[in-house]
Amino acid sequence: MEPDELLEGLTEPQREAVVHGDGPLLVLAGPGSGKTRVITHRAAYLARTITHARHILAITFTNKAAREMAERMERLDVGPGLTCSTFHSFCARSLRMYGDRAGIKPNFSIFDEADQQQAMKAAIRQAELSEENFTPARMLHKISRLKNAMILAEDFAQQAQGWEDRAVARIYLAYQQVLKAQNALDFDDLLVEMALLLGRDPELRDHLNDRYRYVLVDEYQDTNHAQYLIARGLALNHENLCVTGDPDQSIYAWRGANLQNILQFEEDFPKAKVIRLEENFRSTPQILDAADAVIKHNRKRKRKALFTCNPAGPPVRVARCEDQHAESAFVAREIKKHVNAGGRYDDVAIFYRTNALSRNIEAALRNATIPYQIARGVAFFQRTEVKDVLAYLKVVANPLDTVSLERIINTPARKIGKTSVERLFACARQRGRPPQALLERPEDIPDIPKAAVKGMKSLMSLLAGIAEAAEHGAVRDAVEYVVMNSGLLSHHHDSADSSAVENMNELISAAAQYDRQHPDGDGSLTDWLTQVALVSDVDAIDPEVGAVTLMTLHAAKGLEFNHVFMVGLEDGLLPHQRSREENGDIEEERRLCFVGMTRARRALTMTYAKWRESRGISQRTTGSQFLHELPREGIEQITVHDEEEEWRYDREVDEAPLDDAYEWREGQMVRHPDYGTGQIQALEWTGRGTRARVRFKAIGDMTIYLQYSNLEPLEFEEMD
């Protein structure tokens, strides 16, 4: 392919971004503006003209995005040696290669959430604080935020003010000690250590700068400070850093993403060229207008002109449903209609704010025999039996990994009781040696019952067998060896949950697939474990699987579907209640809504339920304020009733102003059990919920919180 062919069919700004040669480049790309196309064509163009594929590094946030990008670049014939990777896997790989320069052993374990939890419990104990007051989950979150901001344990210990922060600092220090002792890094450490390494080791930095002469970071608006330092460090010498992103799609501030990274790019890199991609090639004008109307309500925002030349499509629909059952049944019915009219299941996606909302939808889809896939890739790897198998392999790969050792030492049972385990760990601490080293001679550990000694010996020979299998064979062989010889198979075979055995077999298949991807024997157990540790929810989604896709709004970023349903558009759900509480950010919720809406190509349906059941109780809801922010025109309203097991809905296309879709609106007549009838004068969304100023006929103006009052909307004919 000739370089010029790569420019065919591109708009002027797209073309400019593709041909931009050396120097920093910021591509501000609105939703559906062909960003991925620009990135892939740019990489191919660079590889064709001024560099080689092996000097190009593209960093994304999910494996799925990395995989897709690599495939698309391959199709453009970019050449061999290109690196497409997520931040985390790039860091993990680099640290395995170069970490020894910073005292990190190459076989380090990567601790997932459950592992972190265990390590944190140990740390809290070590810091002599109670799990009651310092819950592991909260501490992990706090420490994660600190790490994302590159505040190390030592730094924080120095600056911590007040009793609580000083306690957190002690826990942070202890936690890092626990990880260090186990030769383990958590997700955040991968970034932190890489950023530190780049900062402290100029020689390595130069080496990497020379290897990766063109660095490309996607979704730059979601980078945290550590990721920012990594991107900068990788491009320090050549400044060939191309970042793409959209401030309006920043949805990870809660996880430490720093919007300033993208907003201040031009100040960071004064020579930066800035290109705006504002033409949308994805959605209908109705969808784009609706999304634009919502996002315009954000104050902290740079104005951006979104436009599309796409032909008009059906109106954006807002469906008010009686309750969550009516809602999910409506969605299922609409999907059926779509398919009966010749549409495909994989045209359709359903988004929700919280994972808990998927349950109803799933039930309705199953009921209607609609095939669906759900973005829950990590769930598989969190299954007990899968975690067990992996823990054996992790112990073999990294003998210092005590969290994993503790998991498997007596699973399946080999007569090593809780007390024996405690004595083993106590003895290890006392002698300053790792527990697994003591297991070489279990009879030397004081007060261990004979049976336990025997169990420890059999565990050690099992581990030796796994190590042997891992050394000589493919990863598949090692995994299979664990499943076959650990006793886990029979342990789970007669358990009530028959899927356990299937899952272990599936894990073997996953390893086999990995082996096939590494036919030259360049794969390794450690590498596979890394890959497995870094899978994300969306990674499991196959866009062409012939099924409806279910996912959270967060997971939806970067994807697109012909028909999108967004459910649960309710006050407290989207925007989520938590965004109202301390340091919450309602604007981030609005961006989340914007991201969801702009995933839709042809059709967008937003639903909400008047009654929603959560935790066993049904509660009256209020429509999301974002619905009120939709434009006045081009919206179709649907009311979904629940009538005698027959789901029916009425339509009022464009006949009434949008506000009629909601029972709570200015001018609405209402009845209060104590104050009688009145009219809503004003509505306001506050920290405590939706607040209405009502002018009652009998007593005058009152301020009422909708969710706490038994206010009832009155139909026209009911008014006195």
Added chain:
DNA sequence: GGTCCAACATTTTTT
């Protein structure tokens, strides 16, 4: 060491 029951919380979003 395994099973069963009761108490408990339910995590917004995730690499």
Added chain:
DNA sequence: ATGTTGGACC
């Protein structure tokens, strides 16, 4: 309402 965890009991 439901799933998880911890403790009591076998």
